[in-house]
Amino acid sequence: MRRPRWIGVLVLALVIAGAFAALGQWQLARAVAVDPNLAGPTEVMVPLQTVIKPGEPLHDVIVGQQVSLSGEFVPGDYVILGTRLNGDVKGFWVTGHFRVDGAQPASMAVALGWAPTRADAQGIVDRLSATAATPMDLTGRLVPPQGPLALDAKTPDPFLLNEMSVAALINVWDGPAGEVYLPYLISFEAPDGLTKIDAPKPVMELELNWLNIFYAIEWAVFAGFAVFLWYRLTRDAWEKEVDEAAEKRGDPSPFE
Incomplete structure (x- = not known):
């Protein structure tokens, strides 16, 4: 009408x-x-202190965040981890105790690189432990810590850690830890003799x-x-x- x-x-x-x-x-x-567990501007490099403080948990949105930090490795606090995969091949990680610069220096566990055998990893540890502490800059990805693995009678070496547990590493470090960052860092650069650990960016899932x-x-x-x-x-x-x-x-x- x-x-x-x-x-x-x-x-x-x-x-x-x-x-x-x-x-x-x-x-x-x-x-x-976007899945909130995997979202976030992780591919923008930011200073460590701007995203997390010692003792704080790693929030989901910054898992895998690229960070930069300055400090020095504590001599003698290099620890080998077993059963670490590089692709499909089991091997060993060399980890270090990094003391992060700041008004109150804090400790961070760093995964430095992968080696195919324990002997290779031990050789790198011996070489790094004999090196004096030197101020340096690091870059890498923040990763949540793993829980310590319970030992049983089938464990071939009860003194070899198999999980990247920050709490377990603190117990074997000689140097004082002081305040500690709860996540650990996968370094983007590996020392000579080690293979760089694969640390891809988080996948954004819908x-x-x-x-x-x-x-x-x-x-x-x-x-x-x-x-x-x-x-x-x-x-x-x-x-x-x-x-x-x-x-x-x-x-x-x-x-x-």
Whole structure:
């Protein structure tokens, strides 16, 4: 019906339908989200002290964060870890006790590199332990610590650590630890004789929020209903006018 009133109602219905459609689009955008455990600007190198302090846990959004730090390794506090994979090959890590510069120096466990045999790793440890402490800069990724592995009768060497547990490393370091960073660092550079440890960037995984998808469908239904309601009201008004005109002429209703 080309009546100003119903044209105005049509415009109102289209505005309401557009608002419902926008709400549906917003809900649909929220339905596809990045996993919060793997999100974050991890590929931007930042100073260690700007993202975490000694004693603080590593929050999910900064797992794998690239950081830079300055300090020196504590001589004699190099520890070998067993059963560490490089690809599909088991080997050994050489780890170090790094004292981070600051108003109050703090300790950080650092995974320096991988060796195929324990003898190779021990040779690197002996060489590094004989080197005097030297101020240096490090870069690497922050990684959550692993829990200490319980020993049993089948353990070939009860004195060999197999997990990158910061708590366990503190117990075997000779130098005083003082305040300690809870995560450890995988160094981007390995000493001569060691293979660089693979530390890829976190993979951003997508997840669907089905509740938001359901809400988006609801808003689409509401948008369609707003237009349908205008059509139904307009048709009813038109049929009423046609019936009234037929009654005045004495004709039967064309809709019966």
